[in-house]
Amino acid sequence: MNQTELIRNLKNGDVRAVARLLTLIEDEDEKAEQILKEIWELTGKSYIIGITGPPGSGKSTIVDVLARTAIDHGHMVAVLAVDPTSPFSGGAVLGDRLRMSSAHESGIFIRSVASRGHLGGLAATTRFMVNALELLQNDITLVETVGAGQGDVEIVQLADTTVVVEVPGLGDEVQAQKAGILEIGDILVVNKSDRPGAERLFKELQMMLSLGEHGEWLPPIITTTATSNEGIDKLWNEIENHRNHLGNEKLRQQRLRKLKYDLENQVSQKLFNRKIIEVGSDKIERMATSIMKREIDPFSAIEKIIKE
Amino acid sequence: MGKKGKIRILIAKPGLDGHDRGAKVIARALRDAGMEVIYTGLRQSPEDIVEAAIQEDVQFIGLSILSGAHSHIFPKVVELLKERGVDDIRIIAGGIIPDKEIPKWKKMGIEAIFGPGSSTTEIIDYINGIAN
Numbered sequence: 001m002n003q004t005e006l007i008r009n010l011k012n013g014d015v016r017a018v019a020r021l022l023t024l025i026e027d028e029d030e031k032a033e034q035i036l037k038e039i040w041e042l043t044g045k046s047y048i049i050g051i052t053g054p055p056g057s058g059k060s061t062i063v064d065v066l067a068r069t070a071i072d073h074g075h076m077v078a079v080l081a082v083d084p085t086s087p088f089s090g091g092a093v094l095g096d097r098l099r100m101s102s103a104h105e106s107g108i109f110i111r112s113v114a115s116r117g118h119l120g121g122l123a124a125t126t127r128f129m130v131n132a133l134e135l136l137q138n139d140i141t142l143v144e145t146v147g148a149g150q151g152d153v154e155i156v157q158l159a160d161t162t163v164v165v166e167v168p169g170l171g172d173e174v175q176a177q178k179a180g181i182l183e184i185g186d187i188l189v190v191n192k193s194d195r196p197g198a199e200r201l202f203k204e205l206q207m208m209l210s211l212g213e214h215g216e217w218l219p220p221i222i223t224t225t226a227t228s229n230e231g232i233d234k235l236w237n238e239i240e241n242h243r244n245h246l247g248n249e250k251l252r253q254q255r256l257r258k259l260k261y262d263l264e265n266q267v268s269q270k271l272f273n274r275k276i277i278e279v280g281s282d283k284i285e286r287m288a289t290s291i292m293k294r295e296i297d298p299f300s301a302i303e304k305i306i307k308e
Numbered sequence: 309m310g311k312k313g314k315i316r317i318l319i320a321k322p323g324l325d326g327h328d329r330g331a332k333v334i335a336r337a338l339r340d341a342g343m344e345v346i347y348t349g350l351r352q353s354p355e356d357i358v359e360a361a362i363q364e365d366v367q368f369i370g371l372s373i374l375s376g377a378h379s380h381i382f383p384k385v386v387e388l389l390k391e392r393g394v395d396d397i398r399i400i401a402g403g404i405i406p407d408k409e410i411p412k413w414k415k416m417g418i419e420a421i422f423g424p425g426s427s428t429t430e431i432i433d434y435i436n437g438i439a440n
Contacts, residue, residue, distance in 0.1 A: 016394070019365040027313040090314070091339035097360065098349040104356065109363055114314070114344045 003031060007038050010135050015109065021132045022111055025125050036128060043131035046078070046141040049239060050159030052121060052181065055147025057165045058191040060099035061226040062235075063144050067103040069236045070140050078138040079103060079110040080129055082122055084146045090117075096144060109136055120154030121145035127158055127262065148181055156184040157258050160251060161242045163235070165189045166205070168197030182208060185219050186242050189235060193223040217245055279308050315343040315439045317368040318361045320352045323377035330402060331372040337428035343435070354384035361389075361397055367439055374403040378413075386417040398438065402426065 001009065001020060009017035024032035051059050051066075060081065067077045081096035094112035097104070104110060111129070118124040122145055130141050145155050156162050164185030182188065182205070190202050205221050220238050224231030246254065276284070287305060290296045296304075317338060321331045328350055335345045346364045348357070361369050373381060378401065389397060402422040405413065410421050419438070422431055 016362055016365075016392070019363050023316075023365040029313070085344075086339060089340045090342040092344045093335050093339045094344060094346045095349075097346060097364075104360065110360075111363055112344075112346050116314075 003035070007035060010035070010039055011042065013135050013137050015136070018109070018132060018135050019111070021135075022129050025128045025132055026113065026116070026123065028125065032128070036131065039135060040131075043134045046130070046134050046138050047161075047243060048130060048141045048143060048159045050143045050145065050155035050162040051165060052145040052148045052152070052155045052162065052184075053165030053189075053191075054149070054167070054170060057147075057167045058226050059144050059147070059165050060096040062163075062165055062189065062191060062224065062232070063096075063142050064100040064103045065226055065229050065232045066236065066239075067100070067108050067142055068106055069232055070142075071106050071108070073236070075140045076136075076138040077103075077108050077140045077142060078133045078136055079108060079142045079144070080113055080126065080133065081110065081144040082113045082115055082126065082146050085114045085116045087117070109133065109138070115146050119152070121148045121152030122154050122158065130158065150181050153181060153184045157261055160246065160254065161186050161239050163187045163189060163239070165191050166201060167192045168195050168201045183212065186217065187235065187238050188219055188221045189231075190221060190223045191226055193231065194225050198223060217242065275306070279305055283308070315368070315435060316346065316364060316366040317343055317370055317435065318346045318348060318357070318364055318366045319370045319372065320348045320357045320360075321350050321372045322352050322354065322357060322381045323373055323375040324351060325375045326350060327374050328372070330374070331370075334370065334372065334402065334428065334431065338432065338435070341432040341436070354381055354388055357385060358388040358392065358394075362392060362394065366397060368435060369397055369399045371399065371401045372403050373401065373405070376404070378403070378405055379409075382413055382418055383416060400431075400435070402431075 001017065006017050006020060010021060021032065021035060024035065051063050053059050063079060063081065067079060070077045079100065083092055083094045083096060085092045092114035094114060097110055097112055100110055113123050113126065113129065115123045126143065130143065133141055143155065143159060145152065162184050164181055166188065188205050190198055190205065202221060202223060209219060222231055222235045222238060224235060226232065287301045291298050291301055319331050319335045321328045335347045338345045346360065346366065348360055357369060371381065385399060398419045399417060400420045401418050405421050405423060413421060420434055
């Protein structure tokens with residue numbers, strides 16, 4: 001496929017073309033930028049649901065059953081599932097697909113994504129990958145994060161509704177008091193609710209919510225056993241409730257705020273890269289040496305480099 | 309591939325038997341060699357494999373077959389890829405494939421077959437060799 005062909009096929013929602021564009025985006029190939037420019041106006045049409053939570057909490061299984069539920073409700077769904085890249089080899093085993101057999105059978109487009117060293121629970125290019133997926137005409141995109149820790153909250157900058165999946169037995173009640181991942185949930189899920197400790201976790205989450213501050217939306221807590229589909233209808237209903245709660249206006253504001261945040265990040269990243277190339281790594285190494293020798297303090301060094 | 313281009317490979321274990329140790333060892337070895345491995349697990353039909361390979365835009369499909377089902381699965385995967393107009397995904401295989409059949413399968417479009425005793429280094433070198 002040459003580029004013109006690729007763009008034409010993308011506009012027709014061709015699966016192979018979309019798959020290829022996803023590769024170009026994640027490889028940070030310069031062609032990806034050119035192509036995204038051409039198709040930009042066609043994107044932004046899906047409702048993005050983020051699924052996050054610690055490793056082994058059942059995110060993939062929830063995505064699988066949720067995708068099927070969404071289809072039963074007449075939606076078209078696509079899935080992005082992010083897994084971690086090994087910091088040692090740069091490789092990754094992407095196994096989320098393994099647990100998404102029923103979504104796969106329903107003909108849903110599923111793409112496995114390696115985080116490629118990016119921290120925060122997503123890959124650096126995930127947002128644009130969501131945009132590329134939207135050429136498939138799906139109206140729902142499910143994004144599953146890397147098994148997330150307390151600081152991996154980037155999904156909230158991407159998703160319209162964020163679902164945080166917790167499981168019993170991971171930590172004592174103090175965990176629930178900690179900031180971070182629990183606070184980003186529009187919906188909290190206690191998965192594997194057939195396990196001991198589920199009720200206690202439920203109560204801890206309830207307690208946490210009652211102590212914390214929240215806006216007009218009080219995050220509901222849903223108990224599920226995803227492997228047997230239990231509680232998934234309820235979860236789907238709550239996602240729809242949240243979507244209705246946002247309505248058009250709040251959704252618009254929320255997306256604008258996130259896009260603004262994103263744009264600032266992209267601009268600073270680009271400026272950063274340009275500046276680093278402009279200044280050159282020799283100069284930076286000389287500065288670092290001076291800082292180490294205490295000839296200059298880091299703050300003055302930064303000012304000097306920026307003014308360069 | 310761009311500046312961050314990686315080799316992406318789908319490892320599948322078609323057929324009805326549950327012997328997936330080999331596939332898992334390979335998946336892990338390829339990961340350690342810096343590749344991105346989409347592991348799809350047991351009992352995948354040729355249709356599943358081809359669809360997943362297209363969605364994942366992999367450069368390679370690795371099929372692990374020990375049950376003799378290869379004589380059904382190889383031609384089917386090759387045919388389905390052709391049907392979908394895919395000509396840039398290479399198929400490699402491992403497991404129990406009789407030596408005397410190997411020329412036939414290679415002619416049909418299975419690029420390489422790694423039987424028992426093959427080292428993971430051999431497989432990695434082969435993939436790196438044709439990917440670059």
